[in-house]
Amino acid sequence: MAQEDIPVYGIHAVEELIKRRKQDIEHVYIDKDKRNQSLFNLMKICRKERLSYNMVPEIKLNHLAETKRHQGVVAFCSIKPYTSAERLQEIISEKEAPLLLVAASMEDPGNLGAIIRSSVAFGVDALLLERKNTVPLNASVAKSSAGMIENIEISKPRNLEGLLKELKEKGFAIAGAHASKGDLLPNSDLKGPMVLICGGENRGIPPYLDKLCTTFLKIPMSSKAQSLNASAATAVMLYECVRQRME
Known part of the structure; x- marks a missing residue:
């Protein structure tokens, strides 16, 4: 992902992003080693909504979010809203x-x-x-x-x-x-x-x-x-x- 893109991270923030700007989400990255129900539910939503996602190690998420406070998920949106x-x-x-x-x-x-x-x-x-x-x-x-x-x-x-x-x-x-x-x-x-x-x-x-x-x-x-x-x-x-x- 290009460095000029702004990440959205944290379980609640990404859930809200999917609710409000689902069509504008480019990619979702989820911690492949963290086991909790919230992340599992996010993965199921990505599959259901055909959102592009990857399971990646925590070190990758740290780099994408530029912080360790991402709760195991980072998402990126388009710079311009997609046409509905x-x-x-x-x-x-x-x-x-x-x-x-x-x-x-x-x-x-x-x-x-x-x-x-x-x-x-x-x-x-x-x-x-x-x-x-x-x-x-x-x-x-x-x-x-x-x-x-x-x-x-x-x-x-x-x-x-x-x-x-x-x-x-x-x-x-x-x-x-x-x-x-x-x-x-x-x-x-x-x-x-x-x-x-x-x-x-x-x-x-x-x-x-x-x-x-x-x-x-x-x-x-x-x-x-x-x-x-x-x-x-x-x-x-x-x-x-x-x-x-x-x-």
């Missing part, structure tokens, strides 16, 4: 041809920040993130976005796979960005309701999202270049989307 499921549905229903972007398995804060910046520039209606395997919305991401993080709706759906299946049934194209397979970007119709999925630096598009894609898109490029990095590829994809929609 209800608000996300409003955004989708308000637009004739919504453009949603899934930044999957993004591990580098600089890349995610750059993607946020491009999303604002090219009119993405909402950015969707996975609950796991994605860098948290911390100060590094905000800095890399050049302040644009405040100008876009960012959601971390409880069930991203289920949401995309629902959108697919409603007629959304689910387009996966791929380096070597699919239709060339300029030859694709990107004007309708669409979810664009861009994979991370190391994992690419995870299998559970890959199988939902109705089409794949690839960027035409020189044979001298094997690929673009995640944020550059996303920017090119989004530019083509907005170019076609402006026509």
Whole structure:
């Protein structure tokens, strides 16, 4: 966890955090050696609510909380509140041809920040993130976005796979960005309701999202270049989307 994130620690404080800002919790760390009912109940809540958590040694908690008075639990929240499921549905229903972007398995804060910046520039209606395997919305991401993080709706759906299946049934194209397979970007119709999925630096598009894609898109490029990095590829994809929609 990045040092600029502020930890919330203590059993009561973390319980209140889950009650009031559950959707904004990035990760919970629980002492793996301490045995008490309160910590066990917190772990069960994390499982039930699909919150990302790890069981770690006390020395790790001391480092994360920067104190030994953490009572065996430390949690971190996003620097910006995530868009609620209800608000996300409003955004989708308000637009004739919504453009949603899934930044999957993004591990580098600089890349995610750059993607946020491009999303604002090219009119993405909402950015969707996975609950796991994605860098948290911390100060590094905000800095890399050049302040644009405040100008876009960012959601971390409880069930991203289920949401995309629902959108697919409603007629959304689910387009996966791929380096070597699919239709060339300029030859694709990107004007309708669409979810664009861009994979991370190391994992690419995870299998559970890959199988939902109705089409794949690839960027035409020189044979001298094997690929673009995640944020550059996303920017090119989004530019083509907005170019076609402006026509």
